[in-house]
Amino acid sequence: MNASLWQVVIGHPLFALALTLAAYQIAILVYQRSGWLVLQPVMVSMLLVVGVLLLCGVEYSTYRIGAEPIAWLLGPATVALAVPLQHNIKRIRQLFWPIIVTVLAGGALSVVLTLVIGWLLGADWAVLMSLAPKSVTMPIAMPVADQIGGIASLAAVMVMLTGVIGTALGPLLLRWAKVDHPAARGLSYGMNAHAIGTAHALQEGEECGAFAALAMSLLGIATALLMPLLLAA
Structure with a gap:
């Protein structure tokens, strides 16, 4: 392919869209063929695109404009998580208070441990505040980090790494701990690996996915409301 034709290809409006879809399909193939949880499709596809x-x-900026149609689908995909929630609403009502206690206690412990470990390792205030909201989904973590004195772009990277690592290690740790209940596994995925973990939870089953989506949503709301008040005070 000569240089002029190559420039036409990369300058085409559909280049970014095709690149994103192709990278994700390759990443899924690599993940399925290898069976390695560390090769999460989100991480591998990101590295391919970059x-x-x-x-x-x-x-x-050019790529972002071309890939905008995919970003538009994030809204409907998020709303679609209401489907497994509705199907498991009776089970969620039965476990309402245990869910609330688990999300609040687990979320608080995650933030405290993150800040303590970061402080012991010598991280400055901006880095600590970027790490604090790492366990919630990116659209919430970035503005929260910016509001409490962190760096939004660094928070985005930490969120992605948290999701990938949490999804990679989550099944192994839950198996070691002999946690088999779909609700408990779902809460763990949603709290510790947000959207990436929720996607994995849906592969394990609808009940697991429903509780993961619920945990991700509740923790996101609690983080957005409480963290700026507690850490920025």
């Missing part, structure tokens, strides 16, 4: 953009000299 590598191609660097090789082609395409600016992220």
Whole structure:
């Protein structure tokens, strides 16, 4: 392929869209063939997209505009999580107070341990505040981090790493701890690996996915409301 034709290809409006879809399909194939939980499709596809953009000299802003149709689907995909929640609403009502206690206690413990470990390792205030909301989904973590004195872009990276690592290690740790109940597993995925963990939970079963979506939502709301009040005071 000569240089002029290549420039036409990377300059096409559908280049970013095709690149994103192709990278994700390759990542899924690698994940399924390898069976390695560390090779999460989100991480692998991101690395593929970044590598191609660097090789082609395409600016992220240009890629972002081209991939906008995929971003539009995030809203409907999030709303669709209400389907497994509705199907398991009776079970959720039965476990309402245990769910609330688990989300609040687990969320608080996660933040405290993160801040303590970061402080012991010598992280400055901006880094600590970027790490604090790492367990909630990115659209919540970024503005929260910015509000409490962190760095939104660093928070986004930490959220992604938390989701990938949590999803990779979660099944192994839950198996070691002999946690088999779908509700308990779902809460763990949703609290510790947010959207990526919820996607994995849905693969385990609808009940597991429903509780993961619920935990992710409740923890996100609690973080958005309480963390700025507690850490920015």
